[in-house]
Amino acid sequence: MAKVRHESAWYPLEPGETVLDGLLRQGVHVPHACRAGACQSCLMRATSGAVPEAAQVGLKDTLKARGYFLACACRPQAGTALEVAGASELRVPARIVDLESLSGDVVAVRLEVEAPFDYRAGQYVTVVREDGLARSYSLASLPREDRLELHVRLVPGGAMSGWFARDVRPGERVHVQGPAGDCFYVPGQPEAPLLLAGTGTGLAPLYGIVRDALEAGHTGPIHLFHGALEPRGLYLVDALRALAARHPNLHYRPLVLAGGDGDVEEGPLEARILASLPKRPVGWRAFLCGNPEAVLSLRKKLFLTGFSLKDIHADAFLPSTPRAGPVAGAA
Amino acid sequence: MSSVYERIGGEPAMAAAVEVFYRKVLGDDRINHFFEDVDMERQAAKQKAFLTMVCGGPSNYSGKDMRAGHKHLVERGLNATHFDAVVGHLKETLEELGVPAELVGQVMAVAEGARADVLNR
Known part of the structure; x- marks a missing residue:
């Protein structure tokens, strides 16, 4: 049996269970969304113990070197004792400054980030609400622009999109984590179609x-x-x-x-x-x-x-x- | 004697060959269902490892790995006809890239040697 320590308590994992599932099952709050190793919402950091290579696939080398891993892709081997912490230090505070309806079911959400935030146009970020609800959205804005712009599709019954549509007023505070993704333009070959x-x-x-x-x-x-x-x-x-x-x-x-x-x-x-x-x-x-x-x-x-x-x-x-x-x- | 892998240009040659080979395999309705993978990069990496092995390059494949790695495909119906189709695409790929016939023959012999393991016979 593997076990995970989070904020001074140990949590046993079932055989084959991910760190994310094990912690959620036992009542620990971990932001998460896609559960497929893509959105990076469930990023955590191992403070002691080794994580399997598969739990770091797709992460930047600088994050890997510091022990960050994806909880949804982390299945520690039996006998592993892993000590983990959330990735809150990677999240920057942000303020929602503007919401604009772009179509019947798409809203532009514009945010001001309260710390330097480097990204490439086309990458995505995870928005984390105060209660830990997390969802990933692609950036429609350019780095030179003052605000991050997201296009949120209103999903029937959607927790985050429903919140954006009904409840959010300008000034609302969230955290933004990221950026991630490698779908962006790289200068060079300006004549390429x-x-x-x-x-x-x-x-x-x-x-x-x-x-x-x-x-x-x-x-x-x-x-x-x-x-x-x-x-x-x-x-x-x-x-x-x-x-x-x-x-x-x-x-x-x-x-x-x-x-x-x-x-x-x-x-x-x-x-x-x-x-x-x-x-x-x-x-x-x-x-x-x-x-x-x-x-x-x-x-x-x-x-x-x-x-x-x-x-x-x-x-x-x-x-x-x-x-x-x-x-x-x-x- | 140096390997075919070295004589045709090593890793860069494999990188060029894998796209040509993968495109042929994925475009062949007889066999492409064995190669469908949501993660195309991962699938391409596997095929590059295969090309490297049959060309005599650095490889970690053993006969046992070959068996284990193809067992689930044999259960899904992988047979000698499919194996022949893949080997045919391999041959065409090497020929298109201008590999001399003598070296293509050597690669074909290595590939033929993997037949029993791939088909779990």
């Missing part, structure tokens, strides 16, 4: 990435596809059309599955993207964000058409997963 494709609030990181690339002087064609089920699922349409009007190399294509008209194209996102590519897309770079099935399917298709794996940056938005089992949608 870029493909940006997202569904729903997958537009958030792309909105950051496209502006980042343009400001960095990217001259190659940038194809931005935004897919939604129907026209009311699209947002920032006017802002992106205006951006494309100012930058002839930006080609913005909003796309819906149903209800399209002269203004908005109708059709399946993946097929339209593939049809728009040259026969051999050499030197292209892709950024794919949003619905996991759409992102993973498109990544595979792009690889098969000739994209190099290293040139495909994919950010699949995983739903938060409550302890009772995998139930999608409570973001």
Whole structure:
């Protein structure tokens, strides 16, 4: 049996149980969301004892070296005695300064961080509420802008999104942890064609990435596809059309599955993207964000058409997963 | 004598070969269901390790690992036809990258030697 010490008490783990599940089961409060090792909400630090390598996959080397690990991916071997602490020192206080409805079910949440906060446009952060509720959101803002901007989709019954929609008033305090993720623009090869494709609030990181690339002087064609089920699922349409009007190399294509008209194209996102590519897309770079099935399917298709794996940056938005089992949608 | 791995350019050659090889395997409906993986980087890394092994490069694979690593696929129906298809893609990959026929032959012999372990016979 492995055991975990947290704030001066020892907690036994069941065989094969993760540190996150073991602590939650025994009443310890640990922020968490995706439970799949992606969102990094459940980051903790081992103050004594070794964590399995698998618990540090995807973490920055600087965090690994300091003993940080993901509690949801940490299954200590039998006999391990691990002493852990929360990662509160990695969280910076922030204030919600503005909420703006972008569409029927998407709200822009803008935050001011009260400490220096380095990130790349397109990365994601975890917002931690005072009571420990945590959710990850991609950043739609640029580092040079004063505020962090998140696009929050209102999920029926969603704990955090419901709170944003109903209860939050400007001035509300939260903590922000991160950033994480490697879906961002890297300067260099300014003539390379870029493909940006997202569904729903997958537009958030792309909105950051496209502006980042343009400001960095990217001259190659940038194809931005935004897919939604129907026209009311699209947002920032006017802002992106205006951006494309100012930058002839930006080609913005909003796309819906149903209800399209002269203004908005109708059709399946993946097929339209593939049809728009040259026969051999050499030197292209892709950024794919949003619905996991759409992102993973498109990544595979792009690889098969000739994209190099290293040139495909994919950010699949995983739903938060409550302890009772995998139930999608409570973001 | 130096290995095929060294003679065709070592690790950079494997890095180039793995994308060509993985693309062929993933595009082949006879076998791609054995290679579907949400984590494409991990799958590509596995295939790079395989290419490195059959080319005689640094490898930690043993026959026992080969058996254990493919057991669940054999249970899902992996058979000699699938093995032949993969070996065919391997051969095409090396040929496309300009590897001399003599060296391709050596790699084919190593791959053939793994048949019994891969198919758990």
